Amino acid sequence: xxxxxxxxxxxxxxxxxxxGLKAAIEMLVPFGDLFVIxxxxxxxxxxxxxxxxxxxxxxxxxxxxGMTVYSCTGTPTDxxxxxxxxxxxxxxxxxxxxxxxxxxxxxxxxYSGTMGAAIEAAMLGMPSIGFSLCDHSQxxxxxxxxxxxxxxxxxxxxxGMPKGIALNVNIPALPFDKIKxxxxxxxxxxMWNEDFILKPDPVTGEKLYWLTGYYHNEExxxxxxxxxxxxxxxxxxxxxHFDLTAYEVIDEMKRFEKL
Amino acid sequence: xxxxxxxxxxxxxxxxxxxGLKAAIEMLVPFGDLFVIxxxxxxxxxxxxxxxxxxxxxxxxxxxxGMTVYSCTGTPTDxxxxxxxxxxxxxxxxxxxxxxxxxxxxxxxxYSGTMGAAIEAAMLGMPSIGFSLCDHSQxxxxxxxxxxxxxxxxxxxxxGMPKGIALNVNIPALPFDKIKxxxxxxxxxxMWNEDFILKPDPVTGEKLYWLTGYYHNEExxxxxxxxxxxxxxxxxxxxxHFDLTAYEVIDEMKRFEKL
Numbered sequence: 001x002x003x004x005x006x007x008x009x010x011x012x013x014x015x016x017x018x019x020g021l022k023a024a025i026e027m028l029v030p031f032g033d034l035f036v037i038x039x040x041x042x043x044x045x046x047x048x049x050x051x052x053x054x055x056x057x058x059x060x061x062x063x064x065x066g067m068t069v070y071s072c073t074g075t076p077t078d079x080x081x082x083x084x085x086x087x088x089x090x091x092x093x094x095x096x097x098x099x100x101x102x103x104x105x106x107x108x109x110x111y112s113g114t115m116g117a118a119i120e121a122a123m124l125g126m127p128s129i130g131f132s133l134c135d136h137s138q139x140x141x142x143x144x145x146x147x148x149x150x151x152x153x154x155x156x157x158x159x160g161m162p163k164g165i166a167l168n169v170n171i172p173a174l175p176f177d178k179i180k181x182x183x184x185x186x187x188x189x190x191m192w193n194e195d196f197i198l199k200p201d202p203v204t205g206e207k208l209y210w211l212t213g214y215y216h217n218e219e220x221x222x223x224x225x226x227x228x229x230x231x232x233x234x235x236x237x238x239x240x241h242f243d244l245t246a247y248e249v250i251d252e253m254k255r256f257e258k259l
Numbered sequence: 260x261x262x263x264x265x266x267x268x269x270x271x272x273x274x275x276x277x278x279g280l281k282a283a284i285e286m287l288v289p290f291g292d293l294f295v296i297x298x299x300x301x302x303x304x305x306x307x308x309x310x311x312x313x314x315x316x317x318x319x320x321x322x323x324x325g326m327t328v329y330s331c332t333g334t335p336t337d338x339x340x341x342x343x344x345x346x347x348x349x350x351x352x353x354x355x356x357x358x359x360x361x362x363x364x365x366x367x368x369x370y371s372g373t374m375g376a377a378i379e380a381a382m383l384g385m386p387s388i389g390f391s392l393c394d395h396s397q398x399x400x401x402x403x404x405x406x407x408x409x410x411x412x413x414x415x416x417x418x419g420m421p422k423g424i425a426l427n428v429n430i431p432a433l434p435f436d437k438i439k440x441x442x443x444x445x446x447x448x449x450m451w452n453e454d455f456i457l458k459p460d461p462v463t464g465e466k467l468y469w470l471t472g473y474y475h476n477e478e479x480x481x482x483x484x485x486x487x488x489x490x491x492x493x494x495x496x497x498x499x500h501f502d503l504t505a506y507e508v509i510d511e512m513k514r515f516e517k518l
Contacts, residue, residue: 045309047336048369052304055458055467077306077370082468085453107382110307110501111336119503123366123450151518162508184512186504191382194344199314208314209341239505239512242369244378245445246500249421253443253498259410 006032006093006157011079013043013113016071020099023142027149031157035088037070037079046075046113058082076117084124094157095121098131099145105170105226105236106188118166119242127161135173144176148235168238172230183234188225189218265291265352265416270338272302272372275330279358282401286408290416294347296329296338305334305372317341335376343383353416354380357390358404364429364485364495365447374427378501381425386415393489394432403435407494427497431489442493447484448477
């Protein structure tokens with residue numbers, strides 16, 4: 001009996017029509033059969049959100065040998081859950097999310113729908129990788145990301161991953177030959193400072209707040225962080241987990257047990 | 260000059276109309292001035308999601324001495340960001356999220372809009388507490404939660420919190436005198452197994468998937484976890500942070516640097 005090809009589950013948060021998803025498909029096709037399920041509309045900033053107050057739908061938009069594509073009305077995390085519960089023919093060997101249009105380094109991992117889906121897959125026990133290119137534009141050049149991504153995917157398929165870990169991979173917006181290599185990193189300390197743009201609704205005059213903001217790096221140039229790796233021209237990989245416990249303050253917090 | 264009363268920012272994910280929000284107001288009024296901004300509709304499962312593709316609006320629905328209430332079309336995290344950027348008269352002394360209708364213990368913290376907002380406040384540098392009652396019903400009895408919550412709020416206002424930490428407080432669905440006390444805990448290991456209910460749309464016949472599921476505890480009765488504390492009748496407090504780095508596998512992951 002011929003050995004079954006690996007099955008790779010792919011989603012993103014920029015929608016089923018994003019060029020970053022097409023780049024991910026190009027990256028993954030050599031490695032196995034693809035099962036793609038992605039949001040029907042852009043869901044950037046969806047974090048780990050679920051759709052709980054309404055049902056969701058999923059339409060098969062492509063079926064060819066080694067390739068199935070669904071468009072789903074849910075969030076990226078919904079896409080993973082629905083695929084795993086109802087749509088996949090078997091347990092995937094790998095889950096990939098992306099390639100995202102824009103960085104998900106530092107604290108952006110918290111807001112990211114790309115990483116929400118990747119972490120969900122890790123929670124469900126799959127080796128899982130989220131890829132993001134540090135270029136927001138719709139016509140970004142994904143060629144460097146695809147080449148580095150393929151190398152990482154090949155390694156994970158061959159050697160596996162620790163259970164419960166999702167890789168947060170960010171690729172600098174550089175041509176392939178200008179990228180210096182890969183660095184394993186921790187999440188950089190920093191925050192987004194919001195700066196809402198206030199405009200009246202053109203019809204009703206109601207105040208509309210448009211979210212914008214700028215990233216404040218709290219440790220510029222610090223050793224070992226994803227921001228530093230990226231600014232030095234490296235692909236950054238932060239292994240992420242989903243235990244939010246701040247173990248470092250458990251003892252200090254014991255004061256609440258005395259109340 | 261009279262000392263200014265503490266200013267407390269309050270949000271939730273069950274909407275500005277939820278009885279859990281009213282319970283939180285009752286809990287907080289003795290401690291300071293309240294600035295409440297909550298989603299106009301239920302946003303359970305919103306996690307740390309942001310609204311990025313559309314603008315949001317915020318309507319003042321109440322203004323009285325010591326109390327301002329806004330209804331906002333955004334997510335719980337949007338509520339915190341908008342309040343901090345555009346609406347608050349000064350930096351709050353404390354941020355409270357909840358009281359949520361339903362548990363946010365174990366991995367539910369990841370999906371929770373209540374905790375998304377609380378963690379956002381911690382990211383913005385505020386002492387921050389998310390409260391959840393382990394009872395989903397709309398007419399849940401919040402009296403035990405209010406009494407324990409007031410004790411915790413009083414302590415945090417007096418003694419502060421480590422920077423970047425949000426408390427994930429879950430209260431068992433028990434009368435106050437049956438609750439045994441408070442335990443500081445780590446996040447229990449477990450997962451949600453999905454079990455979508457598939458129903459045809461009554462009009463179009465399209466397949467509609469409704470998310471449901473059940474929690475699988477991977478370490479029932481384990482010492483020191485929030486699930487164990489709750490099942491033993493204690494209020495659980497997990498201090499949470501927003502660094503998702505899995506430091507425990509950094510060395511193992513260095514293999515990727517050799518690719």
